[in-house]
Amino acid sequence: MKIVLNFISIVLLFLCLYLQNTEAVLSVNATPEYVHPCRKSDPELNECIKATLNHLRPYVLQGIPEINVPSIEPLIIQKMQMENGHGPVKMRGIFSNMTIHGGGNYTILSVKSDLNKYRVDFGIHLPYIEVTGNYDVNGNVLLLPVRSRGEFWASFTNVTAVAKLYGIEVTKDGVKFMKTDRLGIGFKLQKPLFRIKDVINRNNVIGEAMNVFLNENANEIIEEMKPAASQAIGKHFKNFLNTAFLQIPLKVWLKDYE
Template sequence: MILAGVFLCFLELTGAQEVDKNQTTLVTPEYILPCYKSDPEINKCLRNTFNHLRPYLKTGISDIEVPSIDPLKINTLIMENGRGPLRVKASFYNITTTGASNYSIGQIKTDLDKYIIELGVVLPRIEIRGKYDVNGNVLLFPVRSKGDFWAIFLDVDGAAKIHGKEYKNEEGVRFMRIDKLFIDFKLKRSRFRIRDVINHGNLLGEAMNQFLNNNSEEIIREMKPAATASIARHFKGFLNAAFVKLPLQLWLPDA
């Protein structure tokens, strides 16, 4: 979710240029380092742009309605895993994530003729808090749990791949719309804690905390397909809502 949020902010910022009615005058704000499709070092340029954005993304930019990514707030994410020993539907809401502004950009690869953008992001530490509601089965045992959750992820390696398509509005202005968004991640360490309001204060509630931490790698592996799909669905809609404000000329001037 952090990776997609960072990418959204980048796209909004690279499009934040003022254009007169004839679209002949461009004014570039201080937080933008423009990149050009014809640049043979376009991937290096985009990487520099991401790094330049870091302090602005941390505080947010009110004039273009880009909120702070630290903390990053998400209303709802729903994940459903129907295969394997962990078959659950998990709803997470009122989510607050901290640590995203400490990102560093890894490799960037683009094919801008096809509107394909791939990028990697490294995050040293991500802390997530919120509320959850889980129904399902762990192994052969039914599970019903609801309450507050807290999680820490260390040394997160994230990746995103965007497949875009060009379209024109009624005025003939060209835009890019996201057709497909793929997200992946891996991490070295994690720690979980829940406060189960259904089972809180009894042996089952504490046993669930122990199970989460003793089996965190297996749980993440089982839930990863559902998690990445849910995050991608959420941010695909979010990104496309932003793209309607971003003519190609603004964030890719020579496209």
Template sequence: MILAGILLCFLELISAQDVVKNETFATPEYILPCYKSDPEINKCLRNTFNHLRPYLKTGISDIDVPSIDPLKINTLIMENGRGALRVKASFYNITTTGASNYSIGNIKTDLDKYIIELGVVLPRIEVKGKYDVNGNVLLFPVRSKGDFWAIFLDVEGAGKIYGKEYKNEDGVRFMRIDKLFIDFKLGRRRFRIRDFINHGNVIGEAMNQFLNNNSEEIIREMKPAATLAIAKHFKGFLNAAFVKLPLQVWLPDA
């Protein structure tokens, strides 16, 4: 979700310029322009994303771009119906810190087909919020609701966008996201929950121990559901930005 958040803020920054057909657009200080014809376009885009870091950290109030640190998400719902961990987990009022310390790794594009792939590395991410979990672990029913905290170290994320071109009623060309895929790899991690249902009893503490002692297996089981939920959540926001962003703005020679 951090990766998608960075993509969203990047697009909002560019699309904040007023759009009039055939207008020549000024380049704000926080954008390093790239050209489709550049033989090193991938390197240029990487520099653009990394150049944005200090601006995204503080936010840009005059164009209504919020800080990505903290990054806030209202709701994420993950549902896993297979394997030993069959649960529906709802997370809400999520606050994530540490996203502004990102660095962009490799970027690979095929702009003729509107395909963009990129990797991001984050040294430390802290996440907190509220959760509601209902389901089964092995053969045992689980019902838990409350507050959660998590720390992730050495996070590697990857995103892949498949876009399609379309024109508005004035013939201005845009790109819309058709598919968005998210993946991630976590280094060390630590979880803590305060279970309102089982708080203060042996079940509540046992759940904390279970989460941390089996974090690798839990993440492996829930990862497909997590990546789908994150991609679905951010696809709408990214498209909202893309449909305000004519191709000529972010690719002047497209």
């Protein structure tokens, strides 16, 4: 019996340590340095939220271990899927092992909020984004069948985006939080450049022709793929935002929240 009790004690200890590492919820009385708090009653609430998001930039660059938020420079995305079934570009793509540089250099340009409905829209600017990773795509471009798999590199300049965040209130252990329920993303960018290393059409004219085609028609292809890309990006960043939102009580960043 003593051995069994000792074993149970050890298991409970490990469970406690595990929960401490995964649930890094802040106290409602905390005001960590990375939080620039606002008040719902502030007539300049939108400007305050904008300042809060810009204030976060150096902290998310490094990551915030206290609430399990990883660094966004570089941003690592293990897998992202997108599919476009309409128009001249019909394509299904799986992108994996993606490394994104430049996301930490964001600037929040504008904020429009209605925190009674947990709704926040914000405009973002990124001077330059560079992405590397693996891809696997198949589909049709202008009625021509496309099948390609390998490594890719892409860069984008002067990226502007509008994010529409739809939140809901959730309660954990009597403490209220805002959770991202939906996140819509719309974006514009300039000077897209692509380079692929196709392992299916390796070392032949088809592989090189695809590189030429991608760059000569980059704007048109991006325009066709925007809805699918926006959906995939919104899904990823919804999860990323909730990593933080569900660790920071509403009372911490909205000081007059009741």
